[in-house]
Amino acid sequence: MEAPLYRGGLEDVARLYTLLRDERGLVVYGYRLDGGSIGFGVVRGASELPLRVEAEAGPGRYRLRSGVSFTTSHQSPKNYLHPPRQVVARVREDLSVEEPGAGEGGVALFAVKPCDLSAVKVLDELFRAGANPLYAARRGRVKFVVVEECLRPGATCFCSTTGSGPTAREGFDVAYAKLGGGTVLFKPGSPAGQGVLEEMGLEEAPESDVAEYRRLAEEASRRACLGVAVEEVQRALRRLMGDRGFWERVSERCLACSSCNMVCPTCFCTELVDEYDGRVNTRVAQWVGCLSYTYGMVAGGHFRRWLYTRYRHFVLHKFLFYPVQTGRLGCVGCGRCVTWCPAGVDLRETLLRAVGEGGG
Amino acid sequence: MRSPFAELRRGLVVGEVYEAPNVKTLAVRLVDEVPPPRPGQFNMVYVHGLGEVPLSVSGVREGGRVVEHTVRAAGAVTRALVYREWRGGLIGLRGPYGRGWPLEEAEGHDLLVVAGGMGFAPLRPVLKWVAERRERYGRVNVLVGARTPRDLLFKYELESYRGLPGTRLLLSVDRPEGAWGGHVGLVTDLIRLADVDPGGSYAFVCGPEPMMVNAVKALRERGFREDRVFLSLERRMRCGTGFCGTCQLGHYFTCRDGPVFRLTEVSDYLAVEGV
Ligand SMILES: Cc1cc2nc3c(=O)[nH]c(=O)nc-3n(C[C@H](O)[C@H](O)[C@H](O)COP(=O)(O)OP(=O)(O)OC[C@H]3O[C@@H](n4cnc5c(N)ncnc54)[C@H](O)[C@@H]3O)c2cc1C
Ligand code: SF4
Ligand code: FES
Numbered sequence: 001m002e003a004p005l006y007r008g009g010l011e012d013v014a015r016l017y018t019l020l021r022d023e024r025g026l027v028v029y030g031y032r033l034d035g036g037s038i039g040f041g042v043v044r045g046a047s048e049l050p051l052r053v054e055a056e057a058g059p060g061r062y063r064l065r066s067g068v069s070f071t072t073s074h075q076s077p078k079n080y081l082h083p084p085r086q087v088v089a090r091v092r093e094d095l096s097v098e099e100p101g102a103g104e105g106g107v108a109l110f111a112v113k114p115c116d117l118s119a120v121k122v123l124d125e126l127f128r129a130g131a132n133p134l135y136a137a138r139r140g141r142v143k144f145v146v147v148e149e150c151l152r153p154g155a156t157c158f159c160s161t162t163g164s165g166p167t168a169r170e171g172f173d174v175a176y177a178k179l180g181g182g183t184v185l186f187k188p189g190s191p192a193g194q195g196v197l198e199e200m201g202l203e204e205a206p207e208s209d210v211a212e213y214r215r216l217a218e219e220a221s222r223r224a225c226l227g228v229a230v231e232e233v234q235r236a237l238r239r240l241m242g243d244r245g246f247w248e249r250v251s252e253r254c255l256a257c258s259s260c261n262m263v264c265p266t267c268f269c270t271e272l273v274d275e276y277d278g279r280v281n282t283r284v285a286q287w288v289g290c291l292s293y294t295y296g297m298v299a300g301g302h303f304r305r306w307l308y309t310r311y312r313h314f315v316l317h318k319f320l321f322y323p324v325q326t327g328r329l330g331c332v333g334c335g336r337c338v339t340w341c342p343a344g345v346d347l348r349e350t351l352l353r354a355v356g357e358g359g360g
Numbered sequence: 361m362r363s364p365f366a367e368l369r370r371g372l373v374v375g376e377v378y379e380a381p382n383v384k385t386l387a388v389r390l391v392d393e394v395p396p397p398r399p400g401q402f403n404m405v406y407v408h409g410l411g412e413v414p415l416s417v418s419g420v421r422e423g424g425r426v427v428e429h430t431v432r433a434a435g436a437v438t439r440a441l442v443y444r445e446w447r448g449g450l451i452g453l454r455g456p457y458g459r460g461w462p463l464e465e466a467e468g469h470d471l472l473v474v475a476g477g478m479g480f481a482p483l484r485p486v487l488k489w490v491a492e493r494r495e496r497y498g499r500v501n502v503l504v505g506a507r508t509p510r511d512l513l514f515k516y517e518l519e520s521y522r523g524l525p526g527t528r529l530l531l532s533v534d535r536p537e538g539a540w541g542g543h544v545g546l547v548t549d550l551i552r553l554a555d556v557d558p559g560g561s562y563a564f565v566c567g568p569e570p571m572m573v574n575a576v577k578a579l580r581e582r583g584f585r586e587d588r589v590f591l592s593l594e595r596r597m598r599c600g601t602g603f604c605g606t607c608q609l610g611h612y613f614t615c616r617d618g619p620v621f622r623l624t625e626v627s628d629y630l631a632v633e634g635v
Pocket of ligand 1: 297298299300301402411412413414415416417418429430431432433434435436437438439478481482593594595596597598619
């Protein structure tokens with residue numbers, strides 16, 4: 001199982017990007033510097049790659065500064081695969097339908113995070129049965145995946161608890177990790193990835209680098225850890241499902257803004273908006289968060305009127321319902337919902353309190 | 361790569377019947393081919409320029425070439441369906457979607473049908489189905505409730521169900537008017553009067569959720585088996601096919617896994633508000 005690791009530098013990450021774009025002719029989607037922040041989208045040049053920044057993150061706090069390695073942004077591969085807003089149909093007066101395409105050409109997902117990779121697998125499973133052909137079409141365009149592992153997990157990351165990071169084992173073509181001091185270790189995850197690394201002429205990493213990589217990976221794994229097992233969390237949540245008091249307490253500060261849903265790499269819910277110009281009706285599917293009041297609202301009623309029921313759905317869906325729907329945990333431990341919650345509601349705290357009050 | 365939203369079929373409205381001042385049954389002839397719906401399934405019904413709503417199929421004619429929908433004016437789309445003149449006009453349909461009533465499984469058993477208000481719409485095809493295959497079922501009891509006698513759906517054909525062999529029809533209203541000969545009170549009160557064998561009977565229930573919760577209580581009290589009680593549930597549906605996610609009830613997608621559920625599948629969730 002031991003694939004060889006290759007050694008390079010930051011300039012080789014940029015070379016890998018250029019190779020995929022120019023030699024392989026792929027449209028490269030990845031994290032890119034965008035003003036003072038990092039977004040996810042088409043990377044137009046190597047200078048847009050966020051190679052020398054890191055994020056200072058905490059509950060309700062996120063600032064970029066120069067550094068070795070950034071962890072997450074408020075966006076994710078979901079922004080490409082299941083965009084925030086997409087036209088799904090244009091209906092004419094005679095009810096004939098024109099359907100826009102999902103774009104053409106091969107795509108590389110570049111330098112996505114291990115947790116992102118897990119999130120994509122969750123979405124793959126969720127839409128597996130053809131429920132979302134637009135997703136399937138965009139997913140089908142992905143021909144190459146590069147993962148940037150996290151040897152320096154962020155302060156809100158808990159991916160080792162959710163089993164989705166901070167390193168990656170499968171589902172990519174090339175993964176790389178920054179050791180610091182400008183050294184980057186590359187590992188192939190597929191024959192195609194192996195081919196690319198050989199083409200780049202990288203040398204095998206010396207034993208000392210490999211040992212350093214393993215040491216840092218283990219340390220990172222310890223840091224990105226919640227201190228409780230997912231099974232304990234799930235048992236507690238099952239017990240607390242009907243405990244209104246508990247859910248009211250943990251959602252006490254929530255503002256129902258649904259920022260958590262927007263930044264979550266596995267949240268996929270959409271609402272349909274009809275934009276009618278008097279002749280053609282353009283039907284737009286756009287993200288809608290289960291924390292928002294209108295999510296479950298219907299004419300003359302409401303399926304989740306109380307805020308605690310909406311926060312509870314977010315948590316239970318990730319930990320209890322996705323596993324039934326997809327065979328995978330819906331939470332990938334990326335910490336985005338914690339970082340981008342303006343009220344500092346901390347999912348990790350909710351989970352720990354659940355184990356505290358409903359465990360045993 | 362067609363998304364479900366592009367699967368819109370044109371339907372020509374060929375008939376309109378007012379069931380009540382705010383409720384109308386539309387008969388729609390499909391211009392484009394679709395599979396015939398099974399009792400309990402629904403369509404996403406599209407009104408140009410306004411949007412789409414989930415509506416149960418309340419009737420099927422000509423082997424599925426004509427479907428009926430019974431609509432109550434609630435918001436923008438349903439008001440347009442009820443109050444506009446539609447005969448000769450075009451509406452859009454997608455579907456049929458969802459899992460319907462387990463009519464084959466119930467063969468050889470007694471059947472109790474409990475309908476509250478608009479909940480009669482998805483149960484009417486059950487009555488037509490059974491009427492065409494009467495010998496396959498045991499005793500059939502139909503309990504129908506409405507707010508007032510005027511709100512009762514399908515008044516013009518109720519007597520024909522009473523006329524079926526081995527079939528009882530009991531009606532109930534919250535507020536009687538005129539010469540009302542039926543019961544007064546909750547439709548679920550009628551469950552204790554049902555003349556079926558509780559241990560061997562199937563029960564199909566549809567109505568407002570509090571009514572269904574009451575029905576479940578009454579059915580349990582009478583000794584109905586939980587795995588033979590079926591409910592048709594409603595959630596906010598924006599796609600009908602598992603695309604939008606907003607119809608979730610616990611781990612179910614109500615549009616795809618339901619809307620008809622076996623009680624044993626959902627009883628834990630029904631006990632938890634807003635899950
Ligand atoms: C499986 C199923 C079957 C149904 N069958 C019938 C039927 O046979 N007859 C009937 O009159 N009504 C039925 N309903 C309810 C009907 O869908 C709503 O009354 C209708 O969507 C209201 O939409 P509107 O645009 O008129 O109201 P608005 O309030 O303007 O609706 C806004 C949006 O909310 C959604 N919505 C509103 N109310 C509901 C609701 N109760 N359930 C789900 N979504 C809702 C719709 O998507 C609608 O586009 C059914 C609902 C479901 C889920
Ligand atoms: S938990 Fe935070 S981000 Fe989510 S809805 Fe509440 S306030 Fe907004
Ligand atoms: S209605 Fe969209 S997923 Fe069920």
